[in-house]
Amino acid sequence: MDNAIITISRESDFLDFKNLLKSSNLPSEDLNMQRDLLVAYVEDGQMVGTGGLEIYGSYGLLRSLSVKLGTRGKALGTAITTYLIEEARRRDIKGIYLLTETARGFFQRKGFVDVTRDQVPMELHASSEFSVTCPKTAAVMKLDIV
Numbered sequence: 001m002d003n004a005i006i007t008i009s010r011e012s013d014f015l016d017f018k019n020l021l022k023s024s025n026l027p028s029e030d031l032n033m034q035r036d037l038l039v040a041y042v043e044d045g046q047m048v049g050t051g052g053l054e055i056y057g058s059y060g061l062l063r064s065l066s067v068k069l070g071t072r073g074k075a076l077g078t079a080i081t082t083y084l085i086e087e088a089r090r091r092d093i094k095g096i097y098l099l100t101e102t103a104r105g106f107f108q109r110k111g112f113v114d115v116t117r118d119q120v121p122m123e124l125h126a127s128s129e130f131s132v133t134c135p136k137t138a139a140v141m142k143l144d145i146v
Contacts, residue, residue, distance in 0.1 A: 003041070005041050005079065007037070007039055008038035008039065009033070011033075013047070014031075014033045014038070016040070017050050017064075020047055020048075020066055021050055021064055023069070024066035027129075028064070030128040031052065031064065035054070036053065037055070038050070039080060039083060041076045041079060041080055049066065049067045049071070049076040049077065050064050051063075052064035052065075053084045053096070054129075055091065055093065056121070056123035056124050056126070057123045058094045058121075059094060059095055059121050060084075060088045060091075060097070061096070061097055061127055061129060062081070062097070065077055065081060065103070084096075093145050094145055095121075095143060095144050095145055096142070096143045097140065097141065098112065099129055099130065099138040099140055100139050100141065101137070104139045110143070111143050112142060112143045113143075114140065115140050115142045116140065117140055119140075120142075
């Protein structure tokens with residue numbers, strides 16, 4: 001089987017997606033397969049990477065980026081991030097925001113810049129990532145889509 005990024009649309013894939021997030025100590029309880037754009041990197045028939053984009057009006061919230069232990073170092077996180085940025089561009093999203101406690105340097109290399117929580121559009125403050133899930137100490141970053 002080819003390696004590919006797939007959109008999560010089946011309940012069994014959604015369960016695998018959530019389990020991979022849990023193994024990376026990332027939250028998954030608030031994800032919604034119908035509402036959120038959830039994608040997975042599949043390698044030799046096995047899900048080895050995840051990523052998500054929640055859309056709030058003209059803005060996106062990048063979240064749930066993970067790569068399975070043992071498959072890291074092959075630029076899978078970069079492939080997933082690039083895919084989600086391109087999808088945001090296709091959907092005419094103005095900017096993508098994210099919160100991270102551990103991957104600030106990774107996202108800086110992808111063009112994201114630090115911003116304060118006050119600079120985040122109000123639509124995103126309603127997300128569980130901003131309101132409940134991520135601590136106030138998490139780095140907040142933004143990528144303008146041009």
